[in-house]
Amino acid sequence: MTVDGERLDEWEVHGRLHLPGALDPALVGALRTWVDEVAAWSADPAGPGLHHREQTDAGPVLARSERFADDHERLGDFVRSDETLVGVLTALFDGPPVLFKEKVNYKHPGGGGFAPHQDATAYRFVDHHISVMVPIDPATLASGCLWFADGHRRGRLPTGEGGRIAPDVVEQLAWTPLEAEPGDVVFFDSYAPHRSDTNTTDRSRRVLYLTYNAASRGDHRLAYYADKLAEFADADGTFGRDRVRISINDDFLGRPVEPASESTMREATP
Numbered sequence: 626m627t628v629d630g631e632r633l634d635e636w637e638v639h640g641r642l643h644l645p646g647a648l649d650p651a652l653v654g655a656l657r658t659w660v661d662e663v664a665a666w667s668a669d670p671a672g673p674g675l676h677h678r679e680q681t682d683a684g685p686v687l688a689r690s691e692r693f694a695d696d697h698e699r700l701g702d703f704v705r706s707d708e709t710l711v712g713v714l715t716a717l718f719d720g721p722p723v724l725f726k727e728k729v730n731y732k733h734p735g736g737g738g739f740a741p742h743q744d745a746t747a748y749r750f751v752d753h754h755i756s757v758m759v760p761i762d763p764a765t766l767a768s769g770c771l772w773f774a775d776g777h778r779r780g781r782l783p784t785g786e787g788g789r790i791a792p793d794v795v796e797q798l799a800w801t802p803l804e805a806e807p808g809d810v811v812f813f814d815s816y817a818p819h820r821s822d823t824n825t826t827d828r829s830r831r832v833l834y835l836t837y838n839a840a841s842r843g844d845h846r847l848a849y850y851a852d853k854l855a856e857f858a859d860a861d862g863t864f865g866r867d868r869v870r871i872s873i874n875d876d877f878l879g880r881p882v883e884p885a886s887e888s889t890m891r892e893a894t895p
């Protein structure tokens with residue numbers, strides 16, 4: 626797939642690139658099955674992956690699963706070798722990509738949104754990344770799609786508490802929702818400001834987020850996860866018991882599971 630003309634403009638101006646219907650429907654069906662398999666791991670204390678839960682009005686639910694690419698062979702192949710993803714990433718990086726991290730955000734009904742942030746503030750080891758959003762369910766205004774700030778492509782914005790973009794800066798940005806369907810893919814730069822709302826529908830809004838850096842800058846994935854686990858080990862899985870901690874930054878707005886003594890994160894090292 627070539628990235629030129631309007632596509633290149635969208636990338637250069639906004640730091641995002643929406644490719645509707647880029648994935649084959651059969652592949653989309655397989656992705657849905659594989660994501661279900663990863664979610665099922667969370668029920669097994671000896672299972673692989675790193676899983677985070679949040680409290681909703683309907684009870685505790687999975688908020689995120691990550692670090693699955695080495696344990697789910699077919700999903701790992703997709704994440705590392707899919708021709709569409711690798712082709713576009715190679716064009717955007719001007720060289721081959723390497724996987725930095727991978728996650729599913731489930732956003733089940735009532736699942737929390739994300740405060741305005743730039744991923745660059747949470748991704749250590751390399752200063753530039755590109756993420757690919759792969760919707761498993763429709764990402765709509767009601768289900769909590771991403772919103773991007775138009776026209777900001779490079780450079781860190783001033784941050785307030787916990788790595789979020791400072792509130793006065795958030796107000797000045799022009800926010801545009803990006804609704805996306807299963808089969809679409811959306812590439813976005815780690816400096817592209819984004820946010821999202823709570824899922825107010827009665828259906829899940831699952832999305833794969835796959836993050837890469839230029840291979841020329843080194844493979845940091847295992848170091849990233851070791852660093853994240855070390856940082857989480859020093860905390861109780863929350864930010865002040867108000868918000869569940871699933872990121873390095875305090876940008877996820879989901880609530881910690883109740884009762885407070887229950888763990889929000891479940892890691893089983895295979």
Ligand SMILES: O=C(O)CCC(=O)C(=O)O
Nearest residue numbers: 730739769770819821832
């Ligand atoms: O899934 C969402 O709604 C937003 C995800 C996001 O911004 C993040 O995981 O950093």
